[in-house]
Amino acid sequence: MDRIERIQEFLKTNPKDNFLRHALALEFIKIGNDADARQLFEQILTESPDYIGSYYHLAKLLERSGQTDAAIAWYEKGMQAAKAAKDQHAYNELQSAYEDLVY
DSSP, X not given: OOHHHHHHHHHHHOTTOHHHHHHHHHHHHHTTOHHHHHHHHHHHHHHOTTOTHHHHHHHHHHHXXXXXXXXXXXHHHHHHHHHHTXXXXXXXXXXXXXXXXXX
């Protein structure tokens, strides 16, 4: 059983587990399935806007696919969420990626 199948099996018993959904999205990115990865990241962040790590990966995915405005918006939302969570490390990573894109 490959990683995607294993994660999907775990999700059957715990479908709202953000760690598992995030991990599955990353696996989708590895195989070039950006559409399913994006959908998962957006679900996570809609349901759990405090799941900070997904902002960076969603924005990077959008950036790679040429959706600059959407990437900027997600970086900004992520910076706000990181600031609210007092997660300076995540804030700095998001800010750096944002500035690389904008400037």
